[in-house]
Amino acid sequence: MARATVQDVARTAGVSVGTVSRVLNGSPAVSEASKEKVTAAIRQLNYRPLASARDLRRDRTMRILALAKNLNSPVISEAFRGVGDAAALSGYVSLIAPTSGDLEREQQLVDMLRNGSVDGLVLFSPTMPDQEVEALAEQLSVVQVCEITGSEAAFGVSIDDRQAAFDITRHLIATGARRLAMLGFQAARSGRLRESGFRQALADAGLSPGQMLFVQGDFDFHAGRRLTKKLLDTDTLPDAIFCGNDIVAAGCVREITDAGLRVPDDIAVAGFDDSVQAEMCVPELTTIRQPAYEMGRLAFDSLLERMTVPGAHRRGRVFLPHELVIRDSTRA
Amino acid sequence: MARATVQDVARTAGVSVGTVSRVLNGSPAVSEASKEKVTAAIRQLNYRPLASARDLRRDRTMRILALAKNLNSPVISEAFRGVGDAAALSGYVSLIAPTSGDLEREQQLVDMLRNGSVDGLVLFSPTMPDQEVEALAEQLSVVQVCEITGSEAAFGVSIDDRQAAFDITRHLIATGARRLAMLGFQAARSGRLRESGFRQALADAGLSPGQMLFVQGDFDFHAGRRLTKKLLDTDTLPDAIFCGNDIVAAGCVREITDAGLRVPDDIAVAGFDDSVQAEMCVPELTTIRQPAYEMGRLAFDSLLERMTVPGAHRRGRVFLPHELVIRDSTRA
DNA sequence: CTGTTAGCGCTTTCAT
DNA sequence: ATGAAAGCGCTAACAG
Numbered sequence: 225m226a227r228a229t230v231q232d233v234a235r236t237a238g239v240s241v242g243t244v245s246r247v248l249n250g251s252p253a254v255s256e257a258s259k260e261k262v263t264a265a266i267r268q269l270n271y272r273p274l275a276s277a278r279d280l281r282r283d284r285t286m287r288i289l290a291l292a293k294n295l296n297s298p299v300i301s302e303a304f305r306g307v308g309d310a311a312a313l314s315g316y317v318s319l320i321a322p323t324s325g326d327l328e329r330e331q332q333l334v335d336m337l338r339n340g341s342v343d344g345l346v347l348f349s350p351t352m353p354d355q356e357v358e359a360l361a362e363q364l365s366v367v368q369v370c371e372i373t374g375s376e377a378a379f380g381v382s383i384d385d386r387q388a389a390f391d392i393t394r395h396l397i398a399t400g401a402r403r404l405a406m407l408g409f410q411a412a413r414s415g416r417l418r419e420s421g422f423r424q425a426l427a428d429a430g431l432s433p434g435q436m437l438f439v440q441g442d443f444d445f446h447a448g449r450r451l452t453k454k455l456l457d458t459d460t461l462p463d464a465i466f467c468g469n470d471i472v473a474a475g476c477v478r479e480i481t482d483a484g485l486r487v488p489d490d491i492a493v494a495g496f497d498d499s500v501q502a503e504m505c506v507p508e509l510t511t512i513r514q515p516a517y518e519m520g521r522l523a524f525d526s527l528l529e530r531m532t533v534p535g536a537h538r539r540g541r542v543f544l545p546h547e548l549v550i551r552d553s554t555r556a
Numbered sequence: 557m558a559r560a561t562v563q564d565v566a567r568t569a570g571v572s573v574g575t576v577s578r579v580l581n582g583s584p585a586v587s588e589a590s591k592e593k594v595t596a597a598i599r600q601l602n603y604r605p606l607a608s609a610r611d612l613r614r615d616r617t618m619r620i621l622a623l624a625k626n627l628n629s630p631v632i633s634e635a636f637r638g639v640g641d642a643a644a645l646s647g648y649v650s651l652i653a654p655t656s657g658d659l660e661r662e663q664q665l666v667d668m669l670r671n672g673s674v675d676g677l678v679l680f681s682p683t684m685p686d687q688e689v690e691a692l693a694e695q696l697s698v699v700q701v702c703e704i705t706g707s708e709a710a711f712g713v714s715i716d717d718r719q720a721a722f723d724i725t726r727h728l729i730a731t732g733a734r735r736l737a738m739l740g741f742q743a744a745r746s747g748r749l750r751e752s753g754f755r756q757a758l759a760d761a762g763l764s765p766g767q768m769l770f771v772q773g774d775f776d777f778h779a780g781r782r783l784t785k786k787l788l789d790t791d792t793l794p795d796a797i798f799c800g801n802d803i804v805a806a807g808c809v810r811e812i813t814d815a816g817l818r819v820p821d822d823i824a825v826a827g828f829d830d831s832v833q834a835e836m837c838v839p840e841l842t843t844i845r846q847p848a849y850e851m852g853r854l855a856f857d858s859l860l861e862r863m864t865v866p867g868a869h870r871r872g873r874v875f876l877p878h879e880l881v882i883r884d885s886t887r888a
Numbered sequence: 889c890t891g892t893t894a895g896c897g898c899t900t901t902c903a904t
Numbered sequence: 905a906t907g908a909a910a911g912c913g914c915t916a917a918c919a920g
Contacts, residue, residue: 229913240891245915255889275673276617277913279608280896287673289651296633301654304627308654317664319621319651322633322640332649341607341619445832474836481838500777504806506813506838561897572907577899587905609897612912 228269237265248273284343288527290320291333292348298499299516300348303369306520307346314528316343327351337364344527346520347371349412362537365530369523370516371414376540379530381523383546385414388512389421391548392494393466395510397429399554401464401492405434407451407476408468409443415468418496422466434462443468448475456483463491464554470495470502473509477553481506492554498547507552515544560601569597580605616675620859622652623665624680630831631848632680635701638852639678646860648675659683669696676859678852679703681744694869697862701855702848703746708872711862713855715878717746720844721753723880724826725798727842729761731886733796733824737766739783739808740800741775747800750828754798766794775800780807788815795823796886802827802834805841809885813838824886830879839884847876 230248234241239258246254247262254262265271279285290307292300304320311318319342323330330351337345337360344365350357354373360366361378372380396404406422409415419436426433435458437451448467452475455462467473473495477487487493487507495502498513522542529536562580566573571590578586579594586594597603611617622639624632636652643650651674655662662683669677669692676697682689686705692698693710704712728736738754741747751768758765767790769783780799784807787794799805805827809819819825819839827834830845854874861868 230915231913241914242891242893242916243889246890249915253889258890272667272671274612274913275668275671276608276611277896278915280606280612280898281913281915283896285608285673294633295636295652296628296630298628301626301628305654305656312661312664317653317668319653320627321649321651322637324637329644332644335604336607336649339604339607341617445836471832478836478838500803501836504777504810504833504836506810562899563897573898574900574907574909575905578906581899585905590905606897609912610899612896612914613898613900615912 227274228271230273232269233262233265233271236269237261279340283340284531285341286315287317287319287342288344288346288524289333289336289342290318290346290348291323291330291350292320293323293325293351294349295320295322299370299497299514302516303348303520303523304346306517306522307369307524308520310521310524310528314524316524316528318346318524323351325351334360337366344531346523346527354413365527367523367527367530369519370514371412372541374413379526379538380541381519381526382414382541382543383512383514383519384543385417386421386424388496388546388548389418389466390425391421391546392496392510392512393422393425394429395548395550396464396466396492396494396554397425397431399464399488399492402431403434403460403462403464404431405455405462405465406436406467407439407448407455407465407472408436409439418468434460439468439472443472445471445475445478448472449479450475452476452479456480456485461485461491464494465491466494468496470497470499470505470509470511473511473553474501474505477505477507477509488552488554494554498549502549502551505553510551510554511549513547513549515546519544559606560603562605564601565594565597565603568601569593611672615672616863617673618647619649619651619674620676620678620856621665621668621674622650622678622680623655623662623682624652625655625657625683626681627652627654631702631829631846634848635680635852635855638849638854639701639856640852642853642856642860646856648856648860650678650856655683657683666692669698676863678855678859686745697859699855699859699862701851702846703744704873706745711858711870712873713851713858714746714873714875715844715846715851716875717749718753718756720828720878720880721750721798722757723753723878724828724842724844725754725757726761727880727882728796728798728824728826728886729757729763731796731820731824734763735766735792735794735796736763737787737794737797738768738799739771739780739787739797739804740768741771750800766792771800771804775804777803777807777810780804781811782807784808784811788812788817793817793823796826797823798826800828802829802831802837802841802843805843805885806833806837809837809839809841820884820886826886830881834881834883837885842883842886843881845879845881847878851876
């Protein structure tokens with residue numbers, strides 16, 4: 225049978241469509257008798273209000289969309305949980321879509337905001353240039369999480385990547401490291417900030433950086449191995465390596481271990497993110513914990529304000545505190 | 557400024573809304589001159605057709621939704637890539653949402669199909685009972701991937717979990733194992749099928765199963781450690797352990813190693829899924845590779861048929877071939 | 889408390 | 905090739 229409409233429900237219940245709509249939307253101005261008749265008719269016809277009709281009329285969808293290059297980043301999936309839980313509390317449904325770093329697909333998904341398929345957008349790791357993110361946020365409901373633009377034109381929540389990298393590098397130095405290398409990724413701003421924090425900590429200690437290697441493609445386990453192999457093929461070995469995330473650090477540790485060297489005795493290794501890989505690694509990784517869930521919650525709250533309060537365009541950013549988690553990969 | 561509508565575009569271009577709509581939808585019945593005027597007006601007004609209005613009129617959204625308990629399962633994220641790529645080829649946008657195993661949230665998301673927010677649904681790991689999945693698939697466009705119901709009332713794509721577990725267990729036996737234990741999860745049908753394959757392989761070899769331990773909560777690294785600890789506290793140690801997935805196997809290997817035993821010499825360990833963890837583990841894990849991407853593609857193709865061909869309700873299932881990947885965790 | 893009705897923005901006949 | 909107009913299903917304003 226065809227889909228039931230308000231008309232059908234009204235006819236079945238013996239009331240008008242107005243009354244049906246009122247029941248649907250919980251209006252108090254409905255008699256108990258009418259409400260019961262309508263409820264019965266709805267159940268009988270298995271009626272559901274059609275989303276597109278309701279959205280068109282109300283001019284909002286109660287849906288938001290999150291975009292990320294990749295779904296299986298533990299930090300992103302945790303942050304998205306935070307977004308989702310906060311969204312649910314306000315009656316919003318939150319969806320997510322991976323862009324695979326493909327600009328065209330990202331545009332297609334961003335269009336869902338432009339064409340009113342969703343009310344708001346959460347950007348985890350945009351592929352488009354900062355300038356476009358900011359232009360978008362200027363006119364539509366957009367917030368950034370984790371990966372945020374350099375200027376404060378748009379709004380974003382993240383940790384202070386530079387400070388976190390500074391902290392963990394200082395820890396490496398405190399445990400006695402003097403020749404520090406880094407495996408990083410420059411493609412993302414957070415990667416560059418981490419590099420900057422690393423350099424600053426060295427400078428503060430009067431040290432100069434050892435080898436700085438940067439991943440070109442995926443920042444994954446194999447990239448960590450590959451880059452570390454390069455590092456180990458040098459004359460003077462580093463005594464500590466700071467890696468831009470835990471997966472790369474895991475690859476790094478593995479390559480060192482396979483080469484017959486010991487972590488941390490010969491070379492200490494530090495990661496970033498405190499993902500499950502940090503604990504799977506042998507030895508377990510010293511790393512930086514990000515309060516990802518909380519970041520997501522905060523981001524949604526800000527998005528909600530943007531979506532509901534006319535003209536509310538919050539700028540700037542919120543940095544949530546990170547935590548240095550010390551484990552065996554760097555213990556003295 | 558307010559959002560532009562077809563009316564605005566028509567006025568600006570000096571044509572009727574019908575013509576604008578024709579241009580928008582690539583109808584050939586438009587003069588070159590009109591097309592140019594409309595295109596110019598669209599650009600000038602920065603016009604985008606409102607999704608809800610278009611959806612209402614066309615009675616479809618060109619969007620599909622995928623549901624999974626969890627986003628960071630490598631098999632699921634890979635399968636979803638397959639869904640997404642196939643969907644994009646047909647002009648569909650594919651979104652995904654995690655249910656966290658919460659029945660209520662799952663219902664809310666399924667409602668997006670019922671109320672026409674999306675045209676189709678891909679179920680990766682439903683929380684609702686099989687019967688409900690089948691009832692849903694009976695009347696709406698739904699396909700299952702990875703985790704499929706027991707009967708063939710609905711349509712699903714997966715590997716033959718039972719056969720795969722059988723194959724890997726037979727391999728364990730072939731390398732000399734005689735006292736085989738298993739760490740499994742019974743919450744999902746795939747887990748029970750893997751258990752069944754394990755038991756069958758033992759029976760075929762005239763062996764009886766050793767300890768069978770099953771995870772209650774999350775099937776993760778720590779669960780693997782915890783269960784293995786239990787296993788090792790027994791009088792007669794197993795000489796091989798089959799784990800329901802790679803993460804649990806990684807925890808298993810870690811616990812064995814920490815106890816001063818060797819893998820595979822003292823105890824061989826096999827995983828399942830061939831996720832990145834299989835390669836991160838030391839020693840690397842023997843496991844079962846699932847053609848997840850292909851499974852996703854196939855699932856979308858079937859969903860597309862269901863969405864577009866009236867009355868096309870495909871039943872049954874497709875099993876794609878798995879692959880036994882032999883690595884050091886089980887080598888003789 | 890309830891019914892009637894206009895209209896959200898779009899597509900699509902039906903004329904011309 | 906184009907315009908006029910109906911109508912998708914719903915909500916909300918208005919009248920009673």
